[in-house]
Amino acid sequence: MHSKALEAEGSIFDRDKFVAQLKHETITWDIIVVGGGATGLGVAVDAASRGYKTLLLEQSDYAKGTSSRSTKLVHGGVRYLAQGDVSLVYEALRERGLLLQNAPHLVHVQPFVIPSYSLFNQGFYGIGLKVYDWMAGKYRFKKTELLGKKKVQELLPNVDEKGLKGGIIYYDGQFDDARLAVNLAQTCAEQGGVLLNYFKVTGLLKDANGKVAGVKARDLESSEEYELKAKVVINATGVFVNDVLQMDKPAQDPLVRPSQGVHVVLDKSFLKSDTALMIPKTPDGRVLFAVPWHDHVLVGTTDTPLNTASLEPTALEDEINFILDTAGQYMTRKPHRTDVLSVFAGLRPLAAPAKGTNSTKEISRSHKLIVADSGLVTITGGKWTTYRKMAEDTLAEAITIGKLPAKPCVTADLKIHGYAKPQPAPDYLDVYGSDADGIKALIKQQPELSQQLIAEFPNTQAEVVWAVRHEMARTIEDVLARRMRVLFLNAKAAIDMAPAVATIMASELGLSEAWKQNQVNSFIKLANQYLLEVYDPTYTKVNSTSQVA
Incomplete structure (x- = not known):
C-alpha cells in the first residue's frame, strides 16, 4: 500500500516505514508484545523507554477492543474500597495522579x-x-x-x-481512552519502538528446548507472512489471551x-x-x-x-x-x-469457570502475571488506570525470562506524546494536546482542509489527513471510532461523515474508488450495530471528487 504519509514531514509513527524496517532488518527483538490495547501499549512504552528493542503487533487497530470501550474514568475504584481491596485502591490512586501529571491534555x-x-x-x-x-x-x-x-x-x-x-x-x-492509546503508541515510537496495526500473530516460534523464541505473523494488508525472533514474547491480548496460550500449549484449559x-x-x-x-x-x-x-x-x-x-x-x-x-x-x-x-x-476478562460449573470469578483488577514453562509471559486483568504499573511489573518478569540487562523503569515521569497543559479557553482540539498546533499548521497550508465533515460536529478534513499521516489510521472506522470518537458519540453522524472521510483517506493512501465504496459500505454496516434502529442513507456511490488538494 503506497502512502502519502511517507512524504509527510518527519512522521515518526508511520506504518509503511515500520513494515519496511521488518522486511530489511533481520534482528532478534528483545521484546515482542502481542496486543495493542492499554496493557500491550503500556508494556511497549516501558520496554522501549528502557532502551530494549521493542516490537508491538496488533491484529486490528490500537484499542479496537476493550480499551476504547471503557467508562472513560481514571479512578482509584470506590467500589474496590467498599470490597476491602485497600492495596489496589492505593495503587490506582497513585497511578491516577501520575496519569494526570503525564497526560494533562487527555486526563x-x-x-x-x-x-x-x-x-x-x-x-x-x-x-x-x-x-x-x-x-x-x-x-x-x-x-x-x-x-x-x-x-x-x-x-x-x-x-x-x-x-x-x-x-x-x-x-x-x-479521560479519552482511545486517544490515550494512540498517544501511547506514538510515545513508544518516539522511544525507538516499532508498532504495527493490522498485523496478526498466527503462531509462536520455539527453539530446540521448546522455549518461545519469537512469533509467526501476517500483515493483514498485504497478506505477507513473517517469522520474527525475540528474547521474550509477551501476551497482552486482553480477553483474547486464550488464543495465544493455545498457540503455546493447545490442550490447556481457557484462562479467561x-x-x-x-x-x-x-x-x-x-x-x-x-x-x-x-x-x-x-x-x-x-x-x-x-x-x-x-x-x-x-x-x-x-x-x-x-x-x-x-x-x-x-x-x-x-x-x-x-x-x-x-x-x-x-x-x-x-x-x-x-x-x-x-x-x-x-x-x-474473568477467570474461566471450573469444569462442571458456570460460575465466574473476576480476575483481580490488580492484574495477574503468568509465565508458562515455555517462557511465554501473559499479563491479564487490571484496568486502564493501572496500565503503567502493570507494564512495570511485566517488564520485571520479562527481564528475568529473557536475561535482558537490567534497566530502571522511567515511565512514572515520562510525558506522554501530546503533553500539554490545559488552556484557559477550552477548544475541541485540546485532546490532541501539542499536536493541535500541527493540525492548525496543516489548515494554514491548505485552507480548504478547515471544512467541517458535517455541520453537527466540529471535526474538519484536516483531522482526517492528520490521522492518516501521523496516527496510523488505515480505515474509516479507525478515524471515526478511535481518532475522533464520533462513532461512540453519535453513530448516525458518523455514518453521514463516512463518504467524506473515505475520499480524503483514499487520496492520502493512494487507494481506489472500489476501496472507498467498500469502506463506506462496511462502515455503515458496523455503525448500525451502535444504533437501536437501522440507519442507511443509501450511499449508492461515494463522491469521487476529492476536496483535498
Missing part, C-alpha cells in the same frame, strides 16, 4: 455527585469517600464534601428530587472468559451539567455512572458473562433496558430508547 479532574435519598446512606458514603481522599495522599484531587438538597439540585439540575435528602461530591479522573459491559450515549441535555452522576449501588451490585464526555452524556455500565470473545461485541436488549431504567430512576427527564445516540459494548 482531567471530574466532579461526581452521589445523590442521597436517606441520611444513613449520605453518612455511609461520605465516610467512605473521606477515606478515599485520605488514601490518595499527595495525589488527592479535591476534598470530598457533604451537600444539602439544594446544592445537589444546583449541580445536577435533572436529578429526581422526590425524597432527596442531600448528597456527596467527590473527585476522580476522566469474557464479561460484557455496555454503555449508552445521550444528548448532554439529560445531565445539564459538567458534574457527573454516580449511583453507588444498582440491582446487579455494580455502580452506574452518567458522565459528561465530549459534549454528550455517557451512561453505564453492565456486567454480563459471555461464552465467546469478539472484536465487535453487541449490546443485549436486557443491558440497554437496565441502563435506561436505572438511570431513569434518578432523573426527572428519563431517557428512552429513542434518545440513544450510540450504544457500545466492551469485554472484561
